[in-house]
Amino acid sequence: MATLNTSVSFGGLTLKNPVLTASGTFGYGLEFSPYGDLTKLGGLVVKGLSLKPREGNPMPRIAETPCGMLNAIGIQNVGVEVFLRNKLPLLPWRETAVIANLYACSAEEFGDLAGLFAGEEGVAALEVNVSCPNVKEGGAAFGADPSQIERVTAAVRKRCPKKPVIVKLSPNVTDIVVAGRAAADGGADILSAINTLTGMAVDVRTRKPRLANVVGGLSGPAVKPVGLRCVWQLARALPLPVIGIGGISTAEDALEYMLVGAHAVQVGTASFMRPDVAFTLVEAIEALGASLGLSSLDEYRGSLKT
Numbered sequence: 001m002a003t004l005n006t007s008v009s010f011g012g013l014t015l016k017n018p019v020l021t022a023s024g025t026f027g028y029g030l031e032f033s034p035y036g037d038l039t040k041l042g043g044l045v046v047k048g049l050s051l052k053p054r055e056g057n058p059m060p061r062i063a064e065t066p067c068g069m070l071n072a073i074g075i076q077n078v079g080v081e082v083f084l085r086n087k088l089p090l091l092p093w094r095e096t097a098v099i100a101n102l103y104a105c106s107a108e109e110f111g112d113l114a115g116l117f118a119g120e121e122g123v124a125a126l127e128v129n130v131s132c133p134n135v136k137e138g139g140a141a142f143g144a145d146p147s148q149i150e151r152v153t154a155a156v157r158k159r160c161p162k163k164p165v166i167v168k169l170s171p172n173v174t175d176i177v178v179a180g181r182a183a184a185d186g187g188a189d190i191l192s193a194i195n196t197l198t199g200m201a202v203d204v205r206t207r208k209p210r211l212a213n214v215v216g217g218l219s220g221p222a223v224k225p226v227g228l229r230c231v232w233q234l235a236r237a238l239p240l241p242v243i244g245i246g247g248i249s250t251a252e253d254a255l256e257y258m259l260v261g262a263h264a265v266q267v268g269t270a271s272f273m274r275p276d277v278a279f280t281l282v283e284a285i286e287a288l289g290a291s292l293g294l295s296s297l298d299e300y301r302g303s304l305k306t
């Protein structure tokens, strides 16, 4: 059987394979080292970072639903300084791309945050979260406003001019292509889609919402059809490469995203059920691709017949 070359290069980023971990579902990376070799991954996107540490939202902030999960963590994180000082040096960033996911409340603050990464050789790219539904300030508000997306992207681009800028889009909009175009206009190199879908879960006995925040972000298998649709729309309409996210846990899921145009994928909620899933996906993609007779992923990407 032919061997499949899984390396991918797009938007200024070169990855040994197209498997990344999704922000907020893989800690700061090291938490998952007992379950596999981090250097096997194409890259890892760390938990969303803000200028100052954040405690996040009150508990309960996770709820299970029949085929997905709701969360309202609220970007709990150690803050950028602690990350750069205590976490990043322990990551195998020379072998595997480490991508920082940024969260801030204004374009200026996004710029300040991005500036702190400009000289960091351990961080390969920045992923800008303009799409978190779980925070009162910024977050979803940015994600729904194209002019804000453009301003935030431009601020990040300006303060960190040499690293690829990935803008992570929200599906909670009428037309995701409008949001993607705004990111492109702001100078994004790559788009990633999708973040979670706003949802809620309630308890008929207690008459209470299952999340203290009442609403949260839905992720997992339930959102894959939405993710596929968004990636397909973006890849057709815009010249920027797209990273597919949403409900990915098998090689088949990953190849579905590539078929609709994704250059790489991120594994999110699946890691909560099976912490080794991202690691196993690398070989599973190779095997599935080879069984389909592919010699590279480039020839398969975007080849959906409609």
Ligand SMILES: Cc1cc2nc3c(=O)[nH]c(=O)nc-3n(C[C@H](O)[C@H](O)[C@H](O)COP(=O)(O)O)c2cc1C
Pocket (backbone or CB within 6 Å): 022, 023, 024, 025, 047, 048, 049, 069, 071, 073, 075, 101, 129, 132, 168, 194, 195, 196, 218, 219, 220, 221, 223, 245, 246, 247, 248, 266, 267, 268, 269, 270
């Ligand atoms: C518990 C949890 C925390 C998350 N935190 C972040 C975050 O900090 N920044 C971000 O951009 N996305 C965050 N996300 C969204 C995921 O990165 C991903 O976009 C989403 O879960 C869809 O992928 P999935 O269905 O594979 O989980 C979080 C998701 C979950 C479930």
